[in-house]
Amino acid sequence: MRYRQFFDDALTRLRDERRYRVFAHLERDAARFPLATWHHDGGAVDVTVWCSNDYLGMGRHPAVVGAMREAAARYGAGAGGTRNISGTSHPVVGLEAELADLHGKPAALAFTSGWISNLAAISTIAGLLPDALILSDAANHNSMIEGIRRSGCEKQVFRHNDTEHLEELLRAAGPERAKLVVFESLYSMDGDIAPIGRITDLARRHDAMTYCDEVHAVGLYGPRGAGIAERDGVMAEVDVIEGTLAKGFGTLGGYIAGDTAVIDAVRSYAPSFIFTTALPPAVAAAASAAVRHLKASGEERARHQARVADTKAALLAAGIPVMANRSHIVPVFVGDAEACKAASDRLLERHRIYIQPINYPTVARGTERLRITPTPFHDAARIAELTEALREVWRALDLPTASRYAAIAAE
Numbered sequence: 001m002r003y004r005q006f007f008d009d010a011l012t013r014l015r016d017e018r019r020y021r022v023f024a025h026l027e028r029d030a031a032r033f034p035l036a037t038w039h040h041d042g043g044a045v046d047v048t049v050w051c052s053n054d055y056l057g058m059g060r061h062p063a064v065v066g067a068m069r070e071a072a073a074r075y076g077a078g079a080g081g082t083r084n085i086s087g088t089s090h091p092v093v094g095l096e097a098e099l100a101d102l103h104g105k106p107a108a109l110a111f112t113s114g115w116i117s118n119l120a121a122i123s124t125i126a127g128l129l130p131d132a133l134i135l136s137d138a139a140n141h142n143s144m145i146e147g148i149r150r151s152g153c154e155k156q157v158f159r160h161n162d163t164e165h166l167e168e169l170l171r172a173a174g175p176e177r178a179k180l181v182v183f184e185s186l187y188s189m190d191g192d193i194a195p196i197g198r199i200t201d202l203a204r205r206h207d208a209m210t211y212c213d214e215v216h217a218v219g220l221y222g223p224r225g226a227g228i229a230e231r232d233g234v235m236a237e238v239d240v241i242e243g244t245l246a247k248g249f250g251t252l253g254g255y256i257a258g259d260t261a262v263i264d265a266v267r268s269y270a271p272s273f274i275f276t277t278a279l280p281p282a283v284a285a286a287a288s289a290a291v292r293h294l295k296a297s298g299e300e301r302a303r304h305q306a307r308v309a310d311t312k313a314a315l316l317a318a319g320i321p322v323m324a325n326r327s328h329i330v331p332v333f334v335g336d337a338e339a340c341k342a343a344s345d346r347l348l349e350r351h352r353i354y355i356q357p358i359n360y361p362t363v364a365r366g367t368e369r370l371r372i373t374p375t376p377f378h379d380a381a382r383i384a385e386l387t388e389a390l391r392e393v394w395r396a397l398d399l400p401t402a403s404r405y406a407a408i409a410a411e
């Protein structure tokens, strides 16, 4: 094929920039979570996964798997088409009611992924406001940036979690201009948390609408697992809450919750909602089961936070440079792309521990890291095993210790 060279060149560019991604071939084991079988070079070995976004292990929860199995047997494997063509399946109706209730909003709308929900919702909401100005946090996720881009609206970026900068921009825009403030509640690479109450206060004072991505918080925070806004008692102040069903809820899909007119407008105008096949009933049923379970049970959340605290304490005591935050993310500083990949490889090959390297463009160059996400299933023995493994890797590769990292961070 005469066009092949273009693709080869594109891949070479990625390799030259050390950005070429290699996916580990992993077979998750529901019965032995967080263990998985790693397939490589014709062999297969058990590894402990330490970087899953199935934060609570809900993907293997008997109630969730049972709901999926039962719904698949009852309704079949697929949705049968878009909701326009096939109607809305019974489990999706139930799921949307569950999600609206979770966030204390009158309505919710489910999408095939969180990524699509941000693209569809942000572009449609901003696009329906006359001459809207979008104020976007500098650290917002790719899916939000794509939604902003697609809206065609003017965008101004405020410094990450900087409410003074946000206020400046709100004030400069003036009271007449339609304004949409777009931000996340919990940023997944640093694990830092947005001052949601301060942001919604400002938005109210300057008559702006707010849109908050709670993807890394739903299921995990708040008395019923609705996220950081619920935990902070400001859920009612956020106009639109976006979440995923694929992380804390362990399945697949995304959603928004908010005012009925807003939700109905997105349902009616967003091509990435209208022209794609709906979530399969079995996925919707499984997601509903996860949401329902975590509304009633705080046990997973409590154990999760305890394991996270234990992991951070153990690593810090071993001189491993944990990047400080107040969340369930345990980022460990490496500061170099090559070294980060080498550390990840050594953990996997020598220690049977899987932690994917996080390099540019996911994080800024010079802040490359391992992103560790303990679950309620990472017990004391596993935490001790992880600590020893990291100690060995840090020594072997001469990686920055906690004290060297503190010096770098202070610069």
Ligand SMILES: *Cc1c(COP(=O)(O)O)cnc(C)c1O
Residues within 6 Å of the ligand: 113, 114, 115, 116, 118, 141, 143, 184, 188, 213, 215, 216, 244, 245, 246, 253, 254
């Ligand atoms: C993962 C992620 C998404 C996308 O959610 P999916 O359900 O995985 O498509 C959206 N926002 C943020 C901040 C994310 O990290």
